[in-house]
Amino acid sequence: xxxxxxxxxxxxxxxxxxxxxxxxxxxxxxxxxxxxxxxxxxxxxxxxxxxxxxxxxxxxxxxxxxxxxxxxxxxxxxxxxxxxxxxxxxxxxxxxxxxxxxxxxxxxxxxxxxxxxxxxxxxxxxxxxxxxxxxxxxxxxxxxxxxxxxxxxxxxxxxxxxxxxxxxxxxxxxxxxxxxxxxxxxxxxxx
Numbered sequence: 559x560x561x562x563x564x565x566x567x568x569x570x571x572x573x574x575x576x577x578x579x580x581x582x583x584x585x586x587x588x589x590x591x592x593x594x595x596x597x598x599x600x601x602x603x604x605x606x607x608x609x610x611x612x613x614x615x616x617x618x619x620x621x622x623x624x625x626x627x628x629x630x631x632x633x634x635x636x637x638x639x640x641x642x643x644x645x646x647x648x649x650x651x652x653x654x655x656x657x658x659x660x661x662x663x664x665x666x667x668x669x670x671x672x673x674x675x676x677x678x679x680x681x682x683x684x685x686x687x688x689x690x691x692x693x694x695x696x697x698x699x700x701x702x703x704x705x706x707x708x709x710x711x712x713x714x715x716x717x718x719x720x721x722x723x724x725x726x727x728x729x730x731x732x733x734x735x736x737x738x739x740x741x742x743x744x745x746x747x748x749x
Contacts, residue, residue: 560668562733564607568665571600575658582651590650594622597657604661611664618653618660625649672737675728679737682721683745686712692746696739705735 560568574596581589597619604612621631625645636648686692691711696704709731713722725734 559671560607560665562672562729562736564603565665565668565672567603568600568607568661571596571603572658572661575654578654579651582647590622590626590646593650593654594619597622597653600657600661609664611660614660615657618657622646622649622653671728672733675725675734675737676741678721678725678728679734679741680745682712682718682725683738683741685718685721686715687746689715689717691715691718692742695746696742701739702735705739709735709738 578589578593578596581592586592597615601612601615601619604615625631625634625648626642628642628645630640630645631649631652634645634648634652636644638644683692686708692708694704694708709722712718722734725737729737
């Protein structure tokens with residue numbers, strides 16, 4: 559179960575795929591090297607989150623290294639005479655696609671969990687605002703004490719307590735506070 563900052567870190571890595579494909583389209587000679595560097599960074603992030611899929615990403619990086627040495631991996635197809643460059647380019651594109659699919663599938667459940675928690679938190683904030691429970695809006699850098707106090711207020715309200723229990727059950731207290739702060743910043747009009 560990933561925390562929100564870890565999930566967002568992985569999402570940022572997946573968002574880099576677009577710029578890698580742009581490099582491929584431009585015919586950038588560093589394309590394969592940049593993809594290997596990207597794979598290594600992604601691998602480290604996955605390892606630091608104790609996600610076994612890091613091994614799969616390492617295997618795909620190894621496939622790319624083999625392709626750079628002239629081996630044609632199974633599953634990689636292209637037209638024309640096989641040259642080292644064609645093999646490397648085709649394998650690099652294949653590795654990106656496989657990595658994206660693999661990692662996206664692994665984090666899909668976490669995305670659903672956070673989406674559900676966000677929906678509940680938005681409802682909690684709307685109800686709390688209507689009831690006048692949100693008196694002071696978070697501002698500045700360290701809002702932890704204010705957010706904890708507000709979360710306690712929501713948790714102690716008989717109409718809202720089941721929602722706070724659901725959110726905590728989905729994402730934990732720490733991420734619930736982050737979600738609360740973001741929701742207030744988006745949904746509550748600043749006075």
